[in-house]
Amino acid sequence: MANKYGKKYKKAVEGLDLKKTYSPDEAIELLKKTNTVKFDATIEFHAKLNIDLSKPEQNVRSTVVLPKGTGKTKRILAFVGDKDEKIAKDAGADFVGLEDLVEKVTKGWLGFDIAIATPEVMPKIAKVAKFLGSRGLMPNPKVGTVTTDVAKAIDEIKKGKIEFRSDSLGGIHVGIGKVSFSKEDLLENFNKFYKTLTGAKPSTIKGNFIRSAFISSTMGPGIKLDLSKIK
Numbered sequence: 056m057a058n059k060y061g062k063k064y065k066k067a068v069e070g071l072d073l074k075k076t077y078s079p080d081e082a083i084e085l086l087k088k089t090n091t092v093k094f095d096a097t098i099e100f101h102a103k104l105n106i107d108l109s110k111p112e113q114n115v116r117s118t119v120v121l122p123k124g125t126g127k128t129k130r131i132l133a134f135v136g137d138k139d140e141k142i143a144k145d146a147g148a149d150f151v152g153l154e155d156l157v158e159k160v161t162k163g164w165l166g167f168d169i170a171i172a173t174p175e176v177m178p179k180i181a182k183v184a185k186f187l188g189s190r191g192l193m194p195n196p197k198v199g200t201v202t203t204d205v206a207k208a209i210d211e212i213k214k215g216k217i218e219f220r221s222d223s224l225g226g227i228h229v230g231i232g233k234v235s236f237s238k239e240d241l242l243e244n245f246n247k248f249y250k251t252l253t254g255a256k257p258s259t260i261k262g263n264f265i266r267s268a269f270i271s272s273t274m275g276p277g278i279k280l281d282l283s284k285i286k
Contacts, residue, residue, distance in 0.1 A: 076281035079249075079270070083241045086272045090234045095126065096273035097230040098241055100248065103266040104225050112257060115227065116220040118198045119251040123240040124215035126233035131212055132156060134172035134180050134194065139205050146209035157183055165190065171200045171208045215244075219252070227252065234272055245270070249285055 071089065083098070090096055106113040132150040133143035134157070143151045150156060150167055153176055160183045170187065172180060172194040180187075180194075187193040194200040198218045202208045219229045231244045256264040269277040 071276065071278075073276055073278070076279045078281055078284035079245050080238070080242060082270050082278040082280055083238050083245070085278055086270060086275060087234055087238065089275055090272050092272075092274050094273075096234045096275065097126070098232045098234060098236070099271050099273070100227070100229050100231050100245065100268070101271065101277070102227045102252070102268040104221055104227060105260060105263055105266050106221060106225050106257065108223070108225055110259070112259060114221055115252075115255050115257065116197065116218070117251060117255040118216055118218045119248055120211050121215035121217060121231060121244040122247055123232060123236060123244050125217060125230060126236060127230075129168040129212055130166065131209055132167040132170040133205060133209070134170060134176050135205060136173065136176055139173055143205050143209065146206040147213055148205075148209055153179060160186065165192070167192075169200065169212055170194050171202065171205065171212075173203060173205060174201055177201060219248075231270075246286060 071085065077085065086098060104115060106115065130149045131147070133139075133148040134153055135143050135151060136153060140151050148171075157180055170192050174196075177194070184193055196202070199208055199211070199216075217229060219227055221227055229248065231248055232241045236244075253264060265282060268280040268282060270280065271277040
């Protein structure tokens with residue numbers, strides 16, 4: 056079977072012990088050194104959680120505003136009534152409206168990355184709930200995308216707010232910045248995210264919440280973290 060890794064990758068990881076565990080500081084520095092792609096790669100966090108998938112109350116879902124942003128500009132759609140249209144536009148939403156946007160979505164349009172809505176319009180977007188929900192785009196009060204404070208929600212998203220949730224295998228996977236970020240900025244984002252993740256531990260879980268954790272760059276090696284060295 057052909058080796059799936061190219062020469063640049065193999066040279067970058069030469070001498071790197073992928074079985075060893077590293078502190079976040081060490082891991083981030085290694086990722087920046089071993090990055091081989093020409094584009095601005097995303098730094099990704101991956102973890103295996105100690106959760107019982109048969110218990111819905113142990114599903115993990117929350118949000119966090121990364122202090123140094125994500126390095127990615129998100130296109131925001133705001134489902135709002137007439138009284139909130141100007142507020143949403145002034146705050147920087149890319150698409151603002153209600154019936155017209157619902158109609159576009161029913162035809163398959165998905166030209167946005169995140170959708171917010173005010174509580175009063177939720178019944179009017181019910182017809183696209185299944186379509187958006189299956190793609191993780193349906194506004195939800197649990198993660199702050201259904202809100203009466205439209206300006207605040209948009210501002211937080213632009214500043215680096217991300218949603219994270221456990222997947223069907225009990226894993227968490229999120230981007231915490233770009234390779235072009237300084238090590239200090241990536242570490243600040245990492246620490247904020249990790250603190251938020253551990254704070255989302257379901258009360259019914261006993262013992263360690265995080266079984267293992269890695270960080271990687273797009274198309275780069277996964278570097279295992281030493282959980283005891285995370286502040």
